[in-house]
Amino acid sequence: MKNQKVKNATPSTYNGINFDSKLEMFCYQKLLENNIKSTYNENTYTLVEKYDYLGYEYPEKKTSKGNFRRVVLPITYTPDFVIQENIIIECKGFADNKFPIKWKMFKKQLQDKFSDNLYLFMPRNQKQVLECIEKIKLIQHEPISTYD
Numbered sequence: 001m002k003n004q005k006v007k008n009a010t011p012s013t014y015n016g017i018n019f020d021s022k023l024e025m026f027c028y029q030k031l032l033e034n035n036i037k038s039t040y041n042e043n044t045y046t047l048v049e050k051y052d053y054l055g056y057e058y059p060e061k062k063t064s065k066g067n068f069r070r071v072v073l074p075i076t077y078t079p080d081f082v083i084q085e086n087i088i089i090e091c092k093g094f095a096d097n098k099f100p101i102k103w104k105m106f107k108k109q110l111q112d113k114f115s116d117n118l119y120l121f122m123p124r125n126q127k128q129v130l131e132c133i134e135k136i137k138l139i140q141h142e143p144i145s146t147y148d
Contacts, residue, residue: 009093023091024080027129031081034133036140038081038089047105048075077106083136086114089121091129 009021017040019025024040031038053070081089088110092099110118119139121132 020080021091021093023093023123023126023129026126027081027089027091027123027132030129030133031083034137036083036133036136038083040081041078043082043085044076044078045106045109046074046076047102047109050074075102075105077102079106083140086110086117087119087121087136087139089123089132089136092122092124 012019012022012025014025014028017028019028019040028038028040051072053072057070079088079090081091083089090103107120110120119136121135123129123132
């Protein structure tokens with residue numbers, strides 16, 4: 001299945017920063033207004049390391065050296081906003097077809113690192129961005145229990 005382009009995403013610029021969508025730009029503006037420090041598209045996580053595939057593959061694709069050794073590139077993921085390493089926002093209006101599997105891998109990696117002290121937000125519209133901001137403000141003062 002061919003990867004589809006993200007639907008309805010309109011690239012936008014604010015404060016000299018190029019955003020992939022208006023929703024990301026709105027989120028950034030609201031984070032600024034609420035004095036919540038974050039990075040935008042700066043933290044890339046490696047979900048699967050690069051490796052050399054040594055097995056046989058058909059059709060055969062030989063390297064320039066005549067062997068079958070092939071480098072398999074890493075799988076990486078870059079969330080939209082990182083507030084703290086355990087508080088992350090991914091603005092997602094419409095997802096492409098590779099996003100769900102990468103998101104699951106990303107969540108697993110972070111859960112292994114932070115256990116239950118992990119806060120992932122995926123607002124899909126401006127109302128949800130505002131709700132996320134309010135929750136983040138609370139978290140920064142006192143962590144929210146995931147068992148309430």
